[in-house]
Amino acid sequence: xxxxxxxxxxxxxxxxxxxxxxxxxxxxxxxxxxxxxxxxxxxxxxxxxxxxxxxxxxxxxxxxxxxxxxxxxxxxxxxxxxxxxxxxxxxxxxxxxxxxxxxxxxxxxxxxxxxxxxxxxxxxxxxxxxxxxxxxxxxxxxxxxxxxxxxxxxxxxxxxxxxxxxxxxxxxxxxxxxxxxxxxxxxxxxxxxxxxxxxxxxxxxxxxxxxxxxxxxxxxxxxxxxxxxxxxxxxxxxxxxxxxxxxxxxxxxxxxxxxxxxxxxxxxxxxxxxxxxxxxxxxxxxxxxxxxxxxxxxxxxxxxxxxxxxxxxxxxxxxxxxxxxxxxxxxxxxxxxxxxxxxxxxxxxxxxxxxxxxxxxxxxxxxxxxxxxxxxxxxxxxxxx
Amino acid sequence: xxxxxxxxxxxxxxxxxxxxxxxxxxxxxxxxxxxxxxxxxxxxxxxxxxxxxxxxxxxxxxxxxxxxxxxxxxxxxxxxxxxxxxxxxxxxxxxxxxxxxxxxxxxxxxxxxxxxxxxxxxxxxxxxxxxxxxxxxxxxxxxxxxxxxxxxxxxxxxxxxxxxxxxxxxxxxxxxxxxxxxxxxxxxxxxxxxxxxxxxxxxxxxxxxxxxxxxxxxxxxxxxxxxxxxxxxxxxxxxxxxxxxxxxxxxxxxxxxxxxxxxxxxxxxxxxxxxxxxxxxxxxxxxxxxxxxxx
Amino acid sequence: xxxxxxxxxxxxxxxxxxxxxxxxxxxxxxxxxxxxxxxxxxxxxxxxxxxxxxxxxxxxxxxxxxxxxxxxxxxxxxxxxxxxxxxxxx
Numbered sequence: 176x177x178x179x180x181x182x183x184x185x186x187x188x189x190x191x192x193x194x195x196x197x198x199x200x201x202x203x204x205x206x207x208x209x210x211x212x213x214x215x216x217x218x219x220x221x222x223x224x225x226x227x228x229x230x231x232x233x234x235x236x237x238x239x240x241x242x243x244x245x246x247x248x249x250x251x252x253x254x255x256x257x258x259x260x261x262x263x264x265x266x267x268x269x270x271x272x273x274x275x276x277x278x279x280x281x282x283x284x285x286x287x288x289x290x291x292x293x294x295x296x297x298x299x300x301x302x303x304x305x306x307x308x309x310x311x312x313x314x315x316x317x318x319x320x321x322x323x324x325x326x327x328x329x330x331x332x333x334x335x336x337x338x339x340x341x342x343x344x345x346x347x348x349x350x351x352x353x354x355x356x357x358x359x360x361x362x363x364x365x366x367x368x369x370x371x372x373x374x375x376x377x378x379x380x381x382x383x384x385x386x387x388x389x390x391x392x393x394x395x396x397x398x399x400x401x402x403x404x405x406x407x408x409x410x411x412x413x414x415x416x417x418x419x420x421x422x423x424x425x426x427x428x429x430x431x432x433x434x435x436x437x438x439x440x441x442x443x444x445x446x447x448x449x450x451x452x453x454x455x456x457x458x459x460x461x462x463x464x465x466x467x468x469x470x471x472x473x474x475x476x477x478x479x480x481x482x483x484x485x486x487x488x489x490x491x492x493x494x495x496x497x498x499x500x501x502x503x504x505x506x507x508x509x510x511x512x513x514x515x516x517x518x519x520x521x522x523x524x525x526x527x528x529x530x531x532x533x534x535x536x537x538x539x540x541x542x543x544x545x546x547x548x549x550x551x552x553x554x555x556x557x558x559x560x
Numbered sequence: 561x562x563x564x565x566x567x568x569x570x571x572x573x574x575x576x577x578x579x580x581x582x583x584x585x586x587x588x589x590x591x592x593x594x595x596x597x598x599x600x601x602x603x604x605x606x607x608x609x610x611x612x613x614x615x616x617x618x619x620x621x622x623x624x625x626x627x628x629x630x631x632x633x634x635x636x637x638x639x640x641x642x643x644x645x646x647x648x649x650x651x652x653x654x655x656x657x658x659x660x661x662x663x664x665x666x667x668x669x670x671x672x673x674x675x676x677x678x679x680x681x682x683x684x685x686x687x688x689x690x691x692x693x694x695x696x697x698x699x700x701x702x703x704x705x706x707x708x709x710x711x712x713x714x715x716x717x718x719x720x721x722x723x724x725x726x727x728x729x730x731x732x733x734x735x736x737x738x739x740x741x742x743x744x745x746x747x748x749x750x751x752x753x754x755x756x757x758x759x760x761x762x763x764x765x766x767x768x769x770x771x772x773x774x775x776x777x778x779x780x781x782x783x784x785x786x787x788x789x790x791x792x793x794x795x796x797x798x799x800x801x802x803x804x805x806x807x808x809x810x811x812x813x814x815x816x817x818x819x820x821x822x823x824x825x826x827x828x829x830x831x832x833x834x835x836x837x838x839x840x841x842x843x844x845x846x847x848x849x850x851x852x853x854x855x
Numbered sequence: 856x857x858x859x860x861x862x863x864x865x866x867x868x869x870x871x872x873x874x875x876x877x878x879x880x881x882x883x884x885x886x887x888x889x890x891x892x893x894x895x896x897x898x899x900x901x902x903x904x905x906x907x908x909x910x911x912x913x914x915x916x917x918x919x920x921x922x923x924x925x926x927x928x929x930x931x932x933x934x935x936x937x938x939x940x941x942x943x944x945x
Contacts, residue, residue, distance in 0.1 A: 228842065229842060229846065238677065242644070242650075242677055242680075245644045245648045246647045248651060249652035249654075252651075253659070275640065403656050403658060404615070405615040406636065409639070411631065411638075420584075575925050575928045587876070590923060593876070593880070594878075596923065601922065605920065746921075749921055787879075791880065
């Protein structure tokens with residue numbers, strides 16, 4: 176299905192990542208957003224508030240992030256594609272509803288424009304320190320998808336992908352930007368609506384009475400409905416059976432929660448999105464994501480010029496982590512170098528998957544600004560020896 | 561004529577309320593003498609008398625004994641998180657304005673953890689009907705003090721008697737801008753059904769407080785007998801004062817209960833205000849929002 | 856479980872005794888006091904209401920309005936006869 180032309184500002188723009196992300200959401204068909212002001216994300220919803228009246232939809236600034244994160248779920252059950260936008264402190268507040276979205280399998284997109292933390296931290300400066308939180312932050316076992324753009328252009332393109340993934344997997348999808356990508360102004364080309372592939376909501380064709388709210392399909396994802404169509408659904412955060420009715424016993428728990436995790440894990444091979452540079456003959460692989468990937472790319476090029484057989488693996492979909500790909504690389508490379516704007520988060524996934532078959536080196540940074548090329552280059556040269 | 565004989569002639573005669581309930585989940589979990597079932601009973605009567613289109617009704621509840629209401633009604637129902645039924649309902653209503661969205665929850669859920677959401681939804685005049693089953697306690701978790709527990713009552717987290725003043729819920733709702741504010745008890749079954757009809761018909765933020773016994777916890781810990789004894793208290797001590805000043809309807813421990821319809825006024829809903837505002841601002845270019853949306 | 860007194864009121868009660876929780880609302884608030892607790896128990900161990908004085912039952916359904924468990928409802932005989940010729944609601 177193609178994008179609704181009403182929402183697409185086809186053409187060349189010179190806008191920042193926050194603005195581009197908003198356009199991506201609208202192009203993807205998002206017509207309801209709820210949010211709360213928080214630096215450096217606010218521009219996303221400011222633009223949405225300005226654009227949506229004439230596109231057709233609603234923006235509501237709720238009283239806090241807790242309200243925002245569940246208002247979108249209500250609108251999703253009314254049939255909308257929805258998003259909320261925040262940064263670290265707000266993401267922390269939203270954790271309960273992230274779990275509720277995962278448990279009720281509500282399609283939704285959460286944009287996190289990461290900033291220095293913990294706590295109030297550095298509101299106007301970048302970090303990438305919410306990467307583990309986004310995967311594990313809510314209580315209990317569940318699966319999510321997270322993407323990491325590294326440019327305003329990607330903020331547009333990957334937002335469309337984020338909404339599509341939310342519809343395919345009926346789970347919360349996280350758009351992990353950071354303050355630099357959010358506030359950097361670059362060229363963004365918005366294509367024609369017929370060039371933008373949009374996944375519609377997977378509404379069931381079954382009649383009321385035949386439909387079971389949480390009966391999974393072959394891909395472990397149930398078909399969706401919306402309130403008002405006569406299905407008389409019951410949606411609860413309690414452990415439930417396939418009718419959606421509370422079923423508080425270990426058997427129901429096992430069935431449901433395993434499926435919530437497997438829904439992503441079993442489909443992980445379809446959820447690999449990476450960019451690869453010089454991996455064919457690489458002895459050292461730099462693994463990066465988001466804004467850090469731009470500095471890492473420069474370091475990789477410099478190292479190559481210096482004769483080092485280094486390659487670059489940039490994660491676009493960060494969660495699920497591309498285990499199979501990294502495990503494969505671990506068989507033949509000497510070392511992985513993982514620069515991140517945090518004190519070591521995704522590097523733990525690399526370590527876990529590499530399982531000692533190669534060296535794994537973290538290039539941490541407490542946040543507040545981006546790495547220097549030299550910092551990453553130095554570690555590449557070190558391990559290459 | 562015995563009922564046994566009746567059952568022979570009309571074997572499928574059953575309670576006409578059943579079509580509103582998820583029959584495969586009855587009997588429900590509420591204790592003997594709990595008034596939540598009676599409040600729900602009155603709600604169903606209202607739906608029946610109005611011949612309400614059940615496909616256009618959505619019920620949203622929070623967590624707690626009162627929050628279980630959503631699970632028993634045979635309509636699109638949403639059992640959400642503690643205190644957050646109102647923002648969920650806001651999203652649901654704005655997502656599909658053709659739905660009638662009713663929030664059913666308890667006093668702790670709506671006014672402790674949920675307090676902030678209540679005041680903002682009332683301020684905005686979000687088109688929601690919010691029903692608070694007030695049993696003066698947190699029942700599901702074993703009878704802790706709630707923001708509505710009267711001064712002096714004993715609860716598990718106020719084991720020597722409550723020394724915190726309680727909210728006056730009608731006053732709170734009124735001061736935040738609710739366009740309909742009423743209080744009844746589950747003793748007043750007929751007035752309650754009527755109040756449910758009024759709330760269901762009211763456009764804007766409507767609030768109904770329903771006093772209900774919690775025999776297992778609130779009553780037992782305060783030696784107030786069982787459900788029937790609380791209903792007798794409601795009967796004895798209730799005074800109907802329609803149009804009363806909401807500042808004067810506070811409740812005390814086993815004291816007078818002012819019931820009635822206190823506020824019934826008109827204000828533009830959030831959605832009406834939005835559409836009106838953008839129509840003015842954008843003229844012909846603006847299409848009013850609120851038509852059913854297909855993705 | 857009405858008693859056979861040979862007398863008949865204006866209505867009667869229909870009771871699903873197994874879902875009754877013995878709360879006594881119906882018994883205490885019946886305007887004609889025609890209900891009493893049964894001597895025996897249902898499967899859950901609760902006493903349920905019986906129509907002790909069926910001649911006093913008006914079928915007003917106040918019991919049905921109060922019942923928190925939807926176990927009992929009252930019906931007027933004249934309405935029952937109408938219902939009898941029509942298909943009952945599912």
